[in-house]
Amino acid sequence: MKRGPMILLGGLSVVAVLVAVLASGFQHDPHEIASPMIGKPAPDFTLKAIEPAADGSEQIVKLSLQKGHPVVVNFWATWCIPCQQEHSTLLAISREFGGAVHFFGLVYQDKPEAIDAWLNSRGRAYPTLIDVGSQAAIAFGVYGVPETFVIDKKGVIRQKFTGGVDYDEVSALLAGLLKEGT
Amino acid sequence: MNILLLATLLTAHSPARAEEPNAGSPVPTRSAVASAPQDMTADAPAASSDPTPIVGPPAGPPLSGKALEDATRTIASQLRCPVCQGLSVADSPSESAVAIKREVERLAAQGYTEAQCLLYFEASYGEFIRLEPKAEGLNLLVWAGPGALLVFGLGVIAWMRLGNRKPPAPRTLPPVDPALEPFVRQVYAVVGEGQS
Numbered sequence: 001m002k003r004g005p006m007i008l009l010g011g012l013s014v015v016a017v018l019v020a021v022l023a024s025g026f027q028h029d030p031h032e033i034a035s036p037m038i039g040k041p042a043p044d045f046t047l048k049a050i051e052p053a054a055d056g057s058e059q060i061v062k063l064s065l066q067k068g069h070p071v072v073v074n075f076w077a078t079w080c081i082p083c084q085q086e087h088s089t090l091l092a093i094s095r096e097f098g099g100a101v102h103f104f105g106l107v108y109q110d111k112p113e114a115i116d117a118w119l120n121s122r123g124r125a126y127p128t129l130i131d132v133g134s135q136a137a138i139a140f141g142v143y144g145v146p147e148t149f150v151i152d153k154k155g156v157i158r159q160k161f162t163g164g165v166d167y168d169e170v171s172a173l174l175a176g177l178l179k180e181g182t
Numbered sequence: 183m184n185i186l187l188l189a190t191l192l193t194a195h196s197p198a199r200a201e202e203p204n205a206g207s208p209v210p211t212r213s214a215v216a217s218a219p220q221d222m223t224a225d226a227p228a229a230s231s232d233p234t235p236i237v238g239p240p241a242g243p244p245l246s247g248k249a250l251e252d253a254t255r256t257i258a259s260q261l262r263c264p265v266c267q268g269l270s271v272a273d274s275p276s277e278s279a280v281a282i283k284r285e286v287e288r289l290a291a292q293g294y295t296e297a298q299c300l301l302y303f304e305a306s307y308g309e310f311i312r313l314e315p316k317a318e319g320l321n322l323l324v325w326a327g328p329g330a331l332l333v334f335g336l337g338v339i340a341w342m343r344l345g346n347r348k349p350p351a352p353r354t355l356p357p358v359d360p361a362l363e364p365f366v367r368q369v370y371a372v373v374g375e376g377q378s
Contacts, residue, residue: 010338036308043231043306109277134281139231141306143264 035141035160042073042151043139047106047129050115061104061129064155070101070177071151072170075137077110078118080145086164087122090148093170094125101174106131108145150174153182233289233302240293253290257299258283262313270313 037043042063049059063071074090076083094103103126107115112130119128131137140149148161150173159173245253258272263279271279271286282303289299303311315321358366 007338007342034308036304037306040305041235045231109281133284134278135231135285138282138285138303139306141308141311143307 035157037141037149037157038160040157041155042071042149042157043136045129045131045136045139047131047136049127049129050107050112050119051124051127059127061127063104063151066102066151067155068153068182070153070174071155072101072103072174073106073140073149073151074104074165075106075108075131075140075142075145075147077108077145078114079110082164083146084122086146089165089167089170091123091125093165093167093174096171097174097178100178102126104129106136108134108137108142150177152177153180231285233294233298236305237294237298237301240295241298242293242295244293245290250287250291253296254283254287257286257290257296260296260300260313261286261303262311264307264311 044062044064046060046062049061051059053059063073072090072094076087090103090105094101105126105128107128108131115128115130129136134142140147143162146161146164148165148170149157150159150161150170152158158177161170255272258279259270261271261282263269263271263274263276264282265276265278266274269279271282274280286299289302294302300312309315315324317325
């Protein structure tokens, strides 16, 4: 075989491989990074809520004490535009499930005064926790906000949502978790 | 269409404080850890994650002073800043990187070794958090691929050069009238075949 066609064939092969790699890459959301935390016990945290407890005292939340209930942990921040868009969805889901599912919003790299003003204007339905030093975010492997983790009754992370959550998807997941035993 | 898709992806999830104008600038100083803005210091309890269930108890001695600073720098330089483009945690001034750097410092101070710290962050973030992928499995392609391509390229070049050295095939004279052939040969002898 002559060299010219062979070189052309070799070049086309390399280009074909590159095109295949790029085509495969473009089919994935670059922000959708699979979490190695799914299927593992949720890292415990003890954090203070912005909202006081029912008796007016300081409200401290310890995640490991929530076992027996599915838990939704939503990392968000006031400076995050998608967080504004998904807030109403989370409020609706939390109201749908009442006290059967425990919801917590973990505020990430933000200012307390900004958080309060933000929640006052957009509504609140569950405790908002301050993630000091982003330690909880690091333990959960949070890359950015919003990221939402759904934890089952045994304290195992069952799903992670990157970006705004979908009402139907989260509701269906929680309904399934509620049917599971502890 | 592609621009729309890109815009959708970019707005769907905000990398932590990625909008910081200097998020990509290297500021590899320890003071960045110490003086990092603590927006939510207050008196709120910290999450105080415990890496022991994941990596076991600290395998090294507790560190402090210069040794702690060096260990923090060494470990942080191997971790990818989650909100930057190709920057290590050690080299990024972003809030996320500073928070991770502070966590590295906390772990190293307790005696967790470099390997334990890397394993701890890998357990929550995945292998992507390592700036340099481990040379195993499919990752070997990343390590061996460039070398293999280089060898392949050199082989192609060598093959082409050697191919050019082959002696040219003996040239056959174009068919001519047999009666004129002696004259044609004389002409070739005078002007040379290369000019024919």
